[in-house]
Amino acid sequence: MPDDEGRGLIDTNIVILRRWIAADHLPDQMAISAVTLAELSAGVHLVRGADADARAERARRVEVLQRTENEFDPLPFDTPAARSFGRISSAVLDSGRTPRRRVADLMIASVAAAADLPLYTTNPADFAGLDGIVRVIPVPRPNVRKMPEADG
Numbered sequence: 442m443p444d445d446e447g448r449g450l451i452d453t454n455i456v457i458l459r460r461w462i463a464a465d466h467l468p469d470q471m472a473i474s475a476v477t478l479a480e481l482s483a484g485v486h487l488v489r490g491a492d493a494d495a496r497a498e499r500a501r502r503v504e505v506l507q508r509t510e511n512e513f514d515p516l517p518f519d520t521p522a523a524r525s526f527g528r529i530s531s532a533v534l535d536s537g538r539t540p541r542r543r544v545a546d547l548m549i550a551s552v553a554a555a556a557d558l559p560l561y562t563t564n565p566a567d568f569a570g571l572d573g574i575v576r577v578i579p580v581p582r583p584n585v586r587k588m589p590e591a592d593g
Contacts, residue, residue: 449578450516450553452546452562453477456509461583467561474552475515480545481506518548521555529554529574536570543567550575 449468451459456477459467485506488499516522529547530540540547546567553560554575562568563582571577 448472448558449561450474450549450556450558451477452549452560452564453480454563454582455561455580456481457505458563458583458585461585462563462580466580468559471513471561472556472558473509473513473515474549475517476545476548476552478506478510478515481509516552516556518552519555522548522551525551525554525574529571532570532574538570550577 447469449470450472451467452474453476455462455467456473481502485499485502488495488502518526526548529551533540533543533547546564550560550568550571559576559578560568561578561580563580565577565579568575568577
């Protein structure tokens with residue numbers, strides 16, 4: 442459930458899936474990290490191919506990126522976030538995992554920690570071991586394959 446103050450940082454998967462997530466699972470005041478914009482921007486360029494499916498996927502990703510750029514003023518990955526990233530990387534190592542596999546996720550978590558905001562995600566396992574550093578709020582992942590607007 443949403444944070445008591447109604448504020449939170451949403452990660453990249455929430456941004457992508459947001460139109461299918463019930464509003465009561467999200468904070469009233471949502472923020473994103475500049476790292477999310479970087480992931481969305483990279484995602485546009487990672488689509489390979491020139492067939493109709495690739496063009497449609499690229500267009501879908503551009504639309505998500507542009508809508509997000511228009512709607513949010515992202516929180517930067519700044520000096521306090523960089524300091525949090527060190528602590529978060531250490532916590533991930535202590536939990537027996539490697540921080541290199543999820544650098545963008547951990548940078549987003551670092552921005553949330555530095556801003557003292559809970560982090561909303563449909564992938565809470567990506568943030569295992571961060572207890573006491575950042576509050577992770579699990580959000581049920583919608584089944585977008587069954588939703589007609591997922592195609593358009």
